[in-house]
Amino acid sequence: MKIKVGVIFGGRTVEHEVSVISAVQAMCKMDGEKYEIIPIYISKDGEWYTGEVLKEIETFQDMDLMKRYSKNVVLYQKNGAFLLQTKGLFKRIVKDLDIVFPIVHGTTVEDGTLQGYLETIGVPYVGVDVYSAVVGQDKVYMKQIFKSEELPITNYVWFYDNEYQEDRDELLKRIEKNLKYPVLVKPSLLGSSVGIKKAKNTSELIEAIEEAIMYDKKIVVEEMVLNLKEVNISVLGNYENQNLSVIEQVITKNDLLTYEDKYIGNGKTKGAKRGSKGKGMVAADRIIPAKVTEKEEEAIGDIAIRAFKALGTSGCCRIDFLIDEKTNKIYINEINNIPGSLSFYLWEPKGKDYSDLLDDMINIGIKNYKNKSAKIRSFDTNILKGFSEGNGIKGSKGKLR
Numbered sequence: 118m119k120i121k122v123g124v125i126f127g128g129r130t131v132e133h134e135v136s137v138i139s140a141v142q143a144m145c146k147m148d149g150e151k152y153e154i155i156p157i158y159i160s161k162d163g164e165w166y167t168g169e170v171l172k173e174i175e176t177f178q179d180m181d182l183m184k185r186y187s188k189n190v191v192l193y194q195k196n197g198a199f200l201l202q203t204k205g206l207f208k209r210i211v212k213d214l215d216i217v218f219p220i221v222h223g224t225t226v227e228d229g230t231l232q233g234y235l236e237t238i239g240v241p242y243v244g245v246d247v248y249s250a251v252v253g254q255d256k257v258y259m260k261q262i263f264k265s266e267e268l269p270i271t272n273y274v275w276f277y278d279n280e281y282q283e284d285r286d287e288l289l290k291r292i293e294k295n296l297k298y299p300v301l302v303k304p305s306l307l308g309s310s311v312g313i314k315k316a317k318n319t320s321e322l323i324e325a326i327e328e329a330i331m332y333d334k335k336i337v338v339e340e341m342v343l344n345l346k347e348v349n350i351s352v353l354g355n356y357e358n359q360n361l362s363v364i365e366q367v368i369t370k371n372d373l374l375t376y377e378d379k380y381i382g383n384g385k386t387k388g389a390k391r392g393s394k395g396k397g398m399v400a401a402d403r404i405i406p407a408k409v410t411e412k413e414e415e416a417i418g419d420i421a422i423r424a425f426k427a428l429g430t431s432g433c434c435r436i437d438f439l440i441d442e443k444t445n446k447i448y449i450n451e452i453n454n455i456p457g458s459l460s461f462y463l464w465e466p467k468g469k470d471y472s473d474l475l476d477d478m479i480n481i482g483i484k485n486y487k488n489k490s491a492k493i494r495s496f497d498t499n500i501l502k503g504f505s506e507g508n509g510i511k512g513s514k515g516k517l518r
Contacts, residue, residue: 119153122479123167123192123201123214125231127159130223131311131332134177139458140220141174146461146471152479155212157192157201158183159226165190167201167211192217192238199240216482217242220455224306227455228254243482244432245454252428253454256305256337259428266427268420269448271439272296273339275305278330289319292338299341302326304333315341344443347450348407350421351460353474355431355481361418362463366407405466413440413447420449428452431485432478435460 124147126140127133140156147154156171160180168187170176176183188211190201199214217240221227229250235242245253252258257275264270274292281288292300302325304312312332314325322338329336347369351362409417421436435456439448459478461471469477 119151120479121153121155121213121215122147123155123157123199123212123217125157125159125217125219125226126221127161128221128223128226128231129159129161129163130221130225130227131307132223132227133161135457136220136222136226137174137177139222139455141172142458142461143218143220143471143475144172147475148472151476155201155214157190157217158187159221165192192240194238194240199238214240216240216479216486218479218482219244220459222455222457223311224254228306241482241486243478245430245434246485249429249431250454253430253434253452254306255335256303256451257335259451260337262427263424263449266423268424268427269446271339271342271448271450273337275335275337278334278336281326281330281336285323289322292322293319296338296340300338301341302329303337303339304329305335305337306333342439342441342448344441346408346440346442347437348409348417348440349435349437349460349463350417351433351435351456351463352421352425352430353433353464353477353481354425355485356426356429359422359425361421362460363405363466364407364409364414364417365463366404366409368402368404405462409440413445416447420447424449424452430454432481433459433474435463 124140124144126136128136130136137158144154144156154172156167156169158166158171160166166183166187167190170183170186176186189204190211191204192199192201192214194200199217200210201212201214202208202210217235219226219231219235219242221231225231227250229247232242232245232247232250236247244250252262260270260273260275272295274295276288299315299317300322302314302316302322312329314321314328316322316325316338326336326338347367348364349367350364353360353362417438420438424436425434430452432454433456435453437450437453439450440446441448459471459474461474464474465471
């Protein structure tokens with residue numbers, strides 16, 4: 118019997134389209150002999166849909182047609198079964214699921230919000246849990262954990278939007294006292310390089326901050342690495358076991374890897390299969406394997422596993438690094454818990470094709486669910502039976518008999 122896998126994608130996020138690309142790619146590569154693939158699309162207004170047409174990228178070019186040929190549903194649990202049910206007056210069950218596979222990017226979906234809903238229902242799912250999703254999405258939390266684990270990071274300052282709005286001059290002084298130009302200004306919760314700008318002076322810093330706060334309330338300003346080489350590595354596993362992919366070197370004509378570089382690039386790849394436009398992260402220009410020394414490769418792998426375990430990550434993530442080619446110093450930049458295209462192209466040179474990678478991720482999700490189910494989650498005793506009767510909440514004041 119096939120395992121019924123509900124692939125969730127989309128969502129109310131600026132990375133909506135990236136998620137659609139990643140999910141459609143993945144659904145095309147899942148083993149149809151082993152899995153029944155059930156697409157679950159979250160629209161930009163937060164509605165959930167399912168239907169076979171959602172497996173095709175062309176479906177999302179006409180949203181009216183998408184709604185006509187798919188079903189508006191909700192996901193819930195009943196008597197131990199995980200069900201997709203239509204909305205409206207005449208409700209009916211459309212599908213039941215065995216496990217959910219979130220292939221989502223950005224706020225309200227990748228940041229622990231969706232994972233929290235799945236935990237509440239109790240459905241098994243692939244990838245990071247709520248806690249890892251939160252710290253993996255928030256650049257401030259992430260950097261604080263990296264720093265506590267003594268992992269090499271660039272100097273940074275973070276603040277809330279109201280601090281800037283209430284006393285801009287004081288905040289600018291604090292940034293310029295602690296950091297050297299040029300700097301990068303980033304919304305803390307976003308990915309895919311959305312809202313990130315470089316600043317070489319005070320006026321550019323102001324401009325970059327004012328753009329960043331359009332996206333997020335929490336902002337990170339960090340020193341740029343000069344003589345920069347950007348490299349990434351993928352880690353597959355959970356807290357018990359971790360495996361490393363090859364390292365890629367990402368090429369850009371800009372000062373930093375942009376949204377356009379990642380998703381609308383020329384797809385020039387040396388040493389691996391060539392990507393193409395509209396193919397997600399595989400579209401970026403890259404060198405695989407990266408031009409790094411054996412010592413650098415070992416250091417990157419060691420830092421990646423330490424970061425993976427420190428953040429409690431699970432599934433397949435991508436961890437981004439910055440190398441100063443003049444000093445040869447390596448900095449960990451950030452983790453992507455659900456990377457674009459799930460970083461499948463980093464595993465192909467290791468002999469693991471995309472279908473095998475997806476299979477491994479699903480198996481890790483099942484194992485995580487079994488491990489979690491073996492832990493004590495609640496107590497059979499009901500302490501509420503000991504409260505005084507007839508006095509109501511105010512009357513009892515929580516006093517036991």
